[in-house]
Amino acid sequence: MDEGYWIFGTDTGFKAVVGGKGGGTPKPGRELADDLTEEQAIDLARKIIAFYRENGQAPERLGATIERVGFETFKKAVL
Numbered sequence: 001m002d003e004g005y006w007i008f009g010t011d012t013g014f015k016a017v018v019g020g021k022g023g024g025t026p027k028p029g030r031e032l033a034d035d036l037t038e039e040q041a042i043d044l045a046r047k048i049i050a051f052y053r054e055n056g057q058a059p060e061r062l063g064a065t066i067e068r069v070g071f072e073t074f075k076k077a078v079l
Contacts, residue, residue, distance in 0.1 A: 004062050005048050007041045010034070014041035018048065018074070019063040027063070030071060033079065047078040 020029030
């Protein structure tokens, strides 16, 4: 997985996974939310993008931003 976020459909709604890293030192993403409606998933994607725009430091990717600020801080800001 590349760094970033993924929202994908499940049998019960949508699931959001963030962070992760591909390449030589891969790292799995972390589950952020599950069983979201379509509207909730779209709203969450917008909040994730806004958080990254406000807190990311170029050329940092979202996963690195989350590591720097802390997963719980990120989670509290977007949920």
